[in-house]
Amino acid sequence: MNLPLLSACFAAMSVTFYVLLDGFDLGVGALLLLEPHEKSRDHMIDSITPTWDGNETWLIMTGVTLLAAFPIAYGILLPALYIPVIVMLLALGLRGVSFEFRSQMKRFRRRWDFIFGVGSIVAACMQGLILGALLQGVSVEGIAFSGSVFDCFRPFPLLCAVCVLAGYVVLGGCWLHFKTAALLQEFTVRTLRIALPVFIATFSATAVISFSIQPGIGAVWQMHFILLTTVSGTMLVAALILFGSINRRPDVRPFAAGVVMIAAGIVGLAILVFPNIVPFRVSLWDASASRLSQIFLLTGAVIVTPVVLAYSFFAYWVFRGKTPEKGWDG
Amino acid sequence: MNLNPATLTRVQFAFTVSFHIIFPTMSIGLAMFLAVIEGLWLKTRDGLYLEIYRFWLNIFAMGFGVGVVTGIVLSFEFGLGFAKFAQLAGPAIGPMIALEVLTSFFLEAGFLGIMLFGMHRVGPKLHFFATCMVALGTLLSASWILSANSWMQTPDGVAVRNGRLIVVNWWHVLNNPTWLVRLPHMLSAAYLTASFLVAGVGARYLLEGKHLAFAKKSVALGTAFAAVLIAGQVFIGDILYGTMLKHQPSKMQAAEGFWGKESPSPAPYYWVIVPDQKEQRNRFALGIPYLGSIWLTHSLHGRVEGLKNTPPDRQPIMGMVFYGFRIMYGVAILMFSVATASLWLRWKRKLFTSRWFLRCLVVMTPSGIVATLGGWYLAETGRQPWVIFGLLRTTDAVSPVPAGTLLATLIAFICIYAFVMAAFLIFVARIIRRGPESAPAQAEASGSLKNAFRPQVLDRASADAALGR
Numbered sequence: 001m002n003l004p005l006l007s008a009c010f011a012a013m014s015v016t017f018y019v020l021l022d023g024f025d026l027g028v029g030a031l032l033l034l035e036p037h038e039k040s041r042d043h044m045i046d047s048i049t050p051t052w053d054g055n056e057t058w059l060i061m062t063g064v065t066l067l068a069a070f071p072i073a074y075g076i077l078l079p080a081l082y083i084p085v086i087v088m089l090l091a092l093g094l095r096g097v098s099f100e101f102r103s104q105m106k107r108f109r110r111r112w113d114f115i116f117g118v119g120s121i122v123a124a125c126m127q128g129l130i131l132g133a134l135l136q137g138v139s140v141e142g143i144a145f146s147g148s149v150f151d152c153f154r155p156f157p158l159l160c161a162v163c164v165l166a167g168y169v170v171l172g173g174c175w176l177h178f179k180t181a182a183l184l185q186e187f188t189v190r191t192l193r194i195a196l197p198v199f200i201a202t203f204s205a206t207a208v209i210s211f212s213i214q215p216g217i218g219a220v221w222q223m224h225f226i227l228l229t230t231v232s233g234t235m236l237v238a239a240l241i242l243f244g245s246i247n248r249r250p251d252v253r254p255f256a257a258g259v260v261m262i263a264a265g266i267v268g269l270a271i272l273v274f275p276n277i278v279p280f281r282v283s284l285w286d287a288s289a290s291r292l293s294q295i296f297l298l299t300g301a302v303i304v305t306p307v308v309l310a311y312s313f314f315a316y317w318v319f320r321g322k323t324p325e326k327g328w329d330g
Numbered sequence: 331m332n333l334n335p336a337t338l339t340r341v342q343f344a345f346t347v348s349f350h351i352i353f354p355t356m357s358i359g360l361a362m363f364l365a366v367i368e369g370l371w372l373k374t375r376d377g378l379y380l381e382i383y384r385f386w387l388n389i390f391a392m393g394f395g396v397g398v399v400t401g402i403v404l405s406f407e408f409g410l411g412f413a414k415f416a417q418l419a420g421p422a423i424g425p426m427i428a429l430e431v432l433t434s435f436f437l438e439a440g441f442l443g444i445m446l447f448g449m450h451r452v453g454p455k456l457h458f459f460a461t462c463m464v465a466l467g468t469l470l471s472a473s474w475i476l477s478a479n480s481w482m483q484t485p486d487g488v489a490v491r492n493g494r495l496i497v498v499n500w501w502h503v504l505n506n507p508t509w510l511v512r513l514p515h516m517l518s519a520a521y522l523t524a525s526f527l528v529a530g531v532g533a534r535y536l537l538e539g540k541h542l543a544f545a546k547k548s549v550a551l552g553t554a555f556a557a558v559l560i561a562g563q564v565f566i567g568d569i570l571y572g573t574m575l576k577h578q579p580s581k582m583q584a585a586e587g588f589w590g591k592e593s594p595s596p597a598p599y600y601w602v603i604v605p606d607q608k609e610q611r612n613r614f615a616l617g618i619p620y621l622g623s624i625w626l627t628h629s630l631h632g633r634v635e636g637l638k639n640t641p642p643d644r645q646p647i648m649g650m651v652f653y654g655f656r657i658m659y660g661v662a663i664l665m666f667s668v669a670t671a672s673l674w675l676r677w678k679r680k681l682f683t684s685r686w687f688l689r690c691l692v693v694m695t696p697s698g699i700v701a702t703l704g705g706w707y708l709a710e711t712g713r714q715p716w717v718i719f720g721l722l723r724t725t726d727a728v729s730p731v732p733a734g735t736l737l738a739t740l741i742a743f744i745c746i747y748a749f750v751m752a753a754f755l756i757f758v759a760r761i762i763r764r765g766p767e768s769a770p771a772q773a774e775a776s777g778s779l780k781n782a783f784r785p786q787v788l789d790r791a792s793a794d795a796a797l798g799r
Contacts, residue, residue: 049443049447050443050444050446050447050448051443053395053398053438053439053442053443054436054439054440054443056398056402056439057431057435057436057439059402060401060402060405060431060435061428061431061432061435063405063406063409064405064424064427064428064430064431065428067405067408067409067416067420067423067424067427067428068420068421068424068425068427068428069424070420071416071417071418071419071420071421071424072417072420074408074409074413074416074417074420074424075409075413075414075416075417075420075729076413077409078406078408078409078410078413078416078729079409079410079413079729079730079731082410082729082731082735082739083735083739085406085410086410086739086742087742089402089403089406090403090742090743090746092399092402093399093400093402093403093746093750094746094750096395096396096398096399097392097395097396097399097750097753097754099395100391100392100395100757101392101753101757104388104392104757104760104761105756105757105760143417144413144414144730145413145729145730146730149731149732149735289420289421289424290421290494290495290496290497292421292496292497292498292500293420293421293422293424293425293497296425296429296497296500297424297425297428297429300425300428300429300432300433301428301432304429304432304433305432308432308436308437308440311436311437311440311441312436312439312440314440315439315440315441315443315444318443318444318448318451318452319443319447319448319451328447328448328450328451
């Protein structure tokens with residue numbers, strides 16, 4: 001059996017869960033800065049409070065899967081992405097503590113909300129930078145990173161940062177459309193009508209420019225033309241459905257369409273990168289850990305992941321329906 | 331201190347990991363305490379337990395949050411700072427940490443939401459189940475991480491081929507020579523930490539004459555747990571001392587502060603030393619005569635090994651190891667004394683009225699955290715100069731990141747962590763000052779609470795939402 005490939009699938013699953021779940025979390029956080037009414041902000045945060053921690057755990061899962069199954073790639077990529085990763089972690093940290101602090105310190109709530117919003121935006125942008133840096137390719141010599149830690153601050157990764165932020169804002173807007181009540185209706189509709197076109201525009205620009213940044217991308221398009229066209233088509237159709245279902249029932253439809261849209265984007269990226277784990281540089285098999293390590297990881301993953309998914313779903317189920325306007329303690 | 335990348339990377343890791351461990355220590359302890367308290371409440375239906383539960387739940391939630399976000403940093407820092415360590419050790423510690431995430435982090439995250447915000451949505455039994463799952467999650471997490479760290483202390487079950495590490499026997503990797511002694515040591519450290527936190531806050535209220543019922547219960551529970559745990563901890567600590575002496579003699583040689591091949595006979599027990607690593611001697615040493623021989627060799631004239639038994643290029647820095655150990659051990663002696671006094675006062679029925687004792691408890695509130703930090707400094711600085719003992723030197727493991735970037739991120743970490751710590755302390759101080767009675771949703775605790783627990787409340791919430799549209 002091809003164990004590194006299975007481990008890579010598990011890593012891909014983790015990163016997909018992370019982007020979809022923490023994506024809407026971060027999007028809601030970013031939108032806090034645009035909402036002037038404290039009561040509405042409370043409502044927005046209440047909609048994500050009970051489940052954010054689990055969403056963020058998929059990020060750790062991704063990182064640690066990389067460490068366990070592809071230690072060579074982990075050791076190349078993290079030094080290469082040193083600055084965006086550290087800034088992202090600090091931003092996520094500030095954002096994480098604001099969840100608790102804002103509810104406990106009513107007097108400073110405005111300031112904590114500001115930190116929360118900025119933390120969310122910075123974390124989203126850093127993830128975009130990371131994506132951009134991966135696509136443009138990191139310098140590798142042997143099994144070590146050999147470039148400069150500032151390589152990721154070129155125009156292309158910066159464009160990716162805007163794109164990812166816009167994508168997360170779309171997901172966040174969809175989540176609010178789904179989970180919050182009349183209080184935020186108008187705000188949500190306006191957000192989605194602006195953010196979605198921005199996302200599609202930046203995404204298209206990124207896709208076009210990527211050809212000139214990374215020659216490997218053109219080659220993959222030639223090889224998998226039909227597959228990649230199908231994926232792009234799916235994204236576009238999902239985006240159209242999303243746009244058409246704003247401010248209509250059922251409330252969940254924009255979110256479902258948004259999830260399909262972003263998931264299709266991730267599938268597209270996976271096709272571009274495969275079979276490498278350090279994109280366009282080191283393959284899955286060259287970076288992989290020994291057989292027994294893969295077996296241990298995969299056995300654990302196969303047994304435990306279904307249980308994790310079951311009670312994560314249960315946690316969402318407990319807090320199903322519209323988020324109460326008075327909050328969870330009310 | 332010279333600003334070379336290796337030093338900066340190590341300082342950054344030391345800072346972030348020291349900051350982090352404070353919070354899991356509290357969370358592991360408080361999660362178990364909360365599970366016990368909610369269990370007692372379900373059994374007795376005494377509202378006092380619920381009051382205690384709600385009070386500590388807020389502090390637990392806050393500390394847990396800080397622990398999670400500072401923990402995420404660590405899982406990436408292996409690669410950010412120590413790329414070669416990650417590439418070599420990844421096949422062994424990676425799967426362990428991955429299993430930690432799967433079995434513990436998701437468990438905690440999944441049930442924490444219900445524990446914190448689900449009171450109105452699930453019944454009391456299911457809520458208790460959620461609390462237990464969170465406590466179990468913290469326990470599993472400690473177990474995996476201690477296994478991974480113990481493997482770095484006493485690596486086993488692996489072979490190195492072509493520069494890459496290969497796991498030969500997973501059982502030997504997991505159940506390496508020190509894991510099963512270090513795990514109970516850390517767990518009871520965490521439970522002791524929670525016990526002294528609870529007792530300390532109760533003692534403060536007793537001294538102020540406030541919240542008396544709550545305070546008495548806290549002092550009674552906290553000191554009772556502490557007395558049982560410290561007795562066990564002394565025992566476990568003694569076993570661990572022997573285990574480490576066998577597997578990492580250099581650590582224990584440094585920990586006692588002696589340089590020579592053999593200590594003088596009778597050996598004193600040093601409390602203050604000014605070591606000179608270059609000259610391989612102490613410039614100054616102050617200790618209690620005979621006590622070293624008695625404690626360490628269980629005889630009046632026994633000798634102890636000194637650090638010169640280890641070649642200089644394999645020695646840890648004595649000062650850090652020695653003081654890490656002395657801080658932990660000193661605090662443990664204080665804990666033991668306080669716990670013994672509590673038993674005596676309980677027997678005399680003066681536990682709640684001896685003001686000197688209550689003042690001691692207040693001072694001892696953070697003692698568990700201090701002792702745990704000291705213990706981890708002993709463990710981690712004593713392993714140096716190795717990151718994986720005997721296999722990989724720390725200086726050979728660092729990532730290719732320039733010193734300027736490292737310095738900038740170190741400063742960023744210090745500023746942001748200081749800010750978070752300040753906010754956390756202000757927050758805890760406010761909760762303690764406010765006291766249990768005005769804790770959120772306290773009004774419901776007076777008998778009507780069972781109604782609030784019923785899931786029908788859910789229907790009211792969705793009705794509200796439906797009307798809102």
